[in-house]
Amino acid sequence: MTTFHEVAVVGGGPAGAFAAWHLARAGVGVALIDPQSTDIAAGQPEHRAQTRLEGLGDRVAHLLAAKGLARALEAATDPVRRSVRWAGLAQSANRERLVDRHLFDALLRHEAVAAGAVFHRDRLAGASVLARREGVRLSLAGGITLHARLMIDARGRQARAGRRLMGPQTLSIAGFVTGGRAASAPGDAAGSDEAAAHVEATPQGWVWDVTHPRLGRWVQISIDAGDLRGAGQAGLAARFRRFLSQEQFEGRCEAGQYEGCVIDGPLRARNCGLVLSAGSLTPPVIPIGDAAVAIDPLSGHGQFWALSSALSALPIVAQLLDDRQDESGLVRRFFEDRVVGTFWRQARVGRDFYRLERDLAVHPYWAARVGWPDAAPSHPPVAASRLERRVVVEAGRLCEREVLVTPMDPDGVAFIAGIAVGDLVRAGSAGEGVTLRPEAARAPHPAIGWLESRGLSPASNEITTSTRSTTTRETA
Numbered sequence: 001m002t003t004f005h006e007v008a009v010v011g012g013g014p015a016g017a018f019a020a021w022h023l024a025r026a027g028v029g030v031a032l033i034d035p036q037s038t039d040i041a042a043g044q045p046e047h048r049a050q051t052r053l054e055g056l057g058d059r060v061a062h063l064l065a066a067k068g069l070a071r072a073l074e075a076a077t078d079p080v081r082r083s084v085r086w087a088g089l090a091q092s093a094n095r096e097r098l099v100d101r102h103l104f105d106a107l108l109r110h111e112a113v114a115a116g117a118v119f120h121r122d123r124l125a126g127a128s129v130l131a132r133r134e135g136v137r138l139s140l141a142g143g144i145t146l147h148a149r150l151m152i153d154a155r156g157r158q159a160r161a162g163r164r165l166m167g168p169q170t171l172s173i174a175g176f177v178t179g180g181r182a183a184s185a186p187g188d189a190a191g192s193d194e195a196a197a198h199v200e201a202t203p204q205g206w207v208w209d210v211t212h213p214r215l216g217r218w219v220q221i222s223i224d225a226g227d228l229r230g231a232g233q234a235g236l237a238a239r240f241r242r243f244l245s246q247e248q249f250e251g252r253c254e255a256g257q258y259e260g261c262v263i264d265g266p267l268r269a270r271n272c273g274l275v276l277s278a279g280s281l282t283p284p285v286i287p288i289g290d291a292a293v294a295i296d297p298l299s300g301h302g303q304f305w306a307l308s309s310a311l312s313a314l315p316i317v318a319q320l321l322d323d324r325q326d327e328s329g330l331v332r333r334f335f336e337d338r339v340v341g342t343f344w345r346q347a348r349v350g351r352d353f354y355r356l357e358r359d360l361a362v363h364p365y366w367a368a369r370v371g372w373p374d375a376a377p378s379h380p381p382v383a384a385s386r387l388e389r390r391v392v393v394e395a396g397r398l399c400e401r402e403v404l405v406t407p408m409d410p411d412g413v414a415f416i417a418g419i420a421v422g423d424l425v426r427a428g429s430a431g432e433g434v435t436l437r438p439e440a441a442r443a444p445h446p447a448i449g450w451l452e453s454r455g456l457s458p459a460s461n462e463i464t465t466s467t468r469s470t471t472t473r474e475t476a
């Protein structure tokens with residue numbers, strides 16, 4: 001028997017579950033497919049063996065709370081202190097939540113089903129695009145066939161891709177340990193019974209070491225993907241121990257940090273380098289999350305990207321349900337701007353972060369990463385304000401609009417205090433810079449105050465070039 005859905009979401013990690021939740025709430029007929037369950041009973045005997053810990057940033061917590069999905073945060077701890085030893089600096093200014101991903105993902109799938117998504121605990125075995133814009137037919141491993149007008153591919157790194165773009169590939173090996181002493185930056189008095197997270201650069205790669213009284217101690221090392229000899233758990237354990245041995249840190253870590261550490265349960269190996277799998281969009285399949293761009297955990301940006309790319313898929317779905325082949329081209333442009341832009345920005349931000357570790361640049365792990373992908377700045381400075389035509393989201397739909405790009409707003413602004421930018425400013429007379437429209441200058445409105453803050457006032461009637469930088473850096 002074949003069942004019909006407007007949208008089939010394949011993969012129920014954060015990206016897929018969040019997209020399915022949104023679509024179901026918007027009244028779209030949606031199926032969610034994932035081999036893992038929606039069972040949120042955390043005490044199952046097999047649970048600890050499936051658990052993996054990740055850091056969850058404030059942006060993800062705020063986004064979930066703002067959407068009414070705060071329940072998913074039950075899988076996360078309260079924010080814990082995070083110390084960093086990187087580039088000769090030892091600091092502990094930040095905080096992050098520790099999230100049990102097994103439970104987090106199950107909670108998000110659970111919420112999607114509660115919102116009306118039809119859940120198939122199954123694995124996609126094959127998908128074929130139907131002729132005459134009829135959508136896509138999905139065959140599940142369990143024998144069920146689904147027909148959907150659109151498919152959202154949220155299978156993470158397991159998604160099939162044609163041509164992939166990637167830099168030096170990184171492998172992470174992680175697991176629970178007992179013994180040793182909780183890692184910390186100098187001056188921090190973290191005890192092993194206190195919750196803390198620690199990031200440290202080492203000659204062979206970097207380590208994320210977290211301790212929590214309820215969850216235990218989780219250590220994740222990141223090494224070059226080619227730097228693993230030996231197979232199976234024995235090979236992983238040997239490599240893990242070699243990384244954690246004091247000699248390998250060349251005196252960088254505190255004595256005793258990993259002395260007497262015992263691996264407690266299976267180690268997990270996962271590829272975690274940056275990969276662009278979907279440089280373009282081919283309807284009716286819409287890749288999101290890691291299936292589009294898989295993010296290096298060094299950025300701490302992966303879960304936020306998973307959720308934000310799910311949000312970007314919503315206007316794409318709305319548009320394609322009306323205009324199946326994207327005759328206007330708006331969908332392709334919107335998708336490619338976001339996905340390809342994210343890949344290059346993440347690549348360059350990561351490179352800059354590796355470059356900070358000058359002392360380690362001689363070691364192969366670092367030498368391979370400080371020069372990739374190129375020498376271009378991660379956030380190119382905007383020298384002069386300009387107007388650009390871009391695809392933006394307006395009332396849940398895609399449309400082309402003028403966007404004002406200024407040195408203070410390098411990502412561009414389409415509306416100011418609810419007024420379209422094109423109604424407020426226009427291109428300068430020689431096609432350069434921007435000037436205030438006379439009719440807008442006469443109207444007292446908060447938008448004028450905003451433009452004045454960017455150097456454009458009715459008096460000067462010209463946006464000046466500001467040297468103020470709004471560049472932000474995402475770090476581990």
Ligand SMILES: Cc1cc2nc3c(=O)[nH]c(=O)nc-3n(C[C@H](O)[C@H](O)[C@H](O)COP(=O)(O)OP(=O)(O)OC[C@H]3O[C@@H](n4cnc5c(N)ncnc54)[C@H](O)[C@@H]3O)c2cc1C
Nearest residue numbers: 011013014015055123124155156272289290297302303306
């Ligand atoms: C080692 C490591 C550490 C990380 N640490 C952090 C961190 O601390 N903070 C952070 O923000 N990000 C971190 N990330 C990144 C983060 O894990 C990902 O960016 C995020 O999980 C992407 O979400 P996703 O939903 O796109 O994919 P995934 O989370 O990979 O979900 C994919 C889903 O698809 C399902 N699936 C796969 N194949 C099929 C199929 N054939 N049929 C049906 N379903 C299928 C899987 O079961 C899974 O549920 C880390 C990544 C790695 C590798």
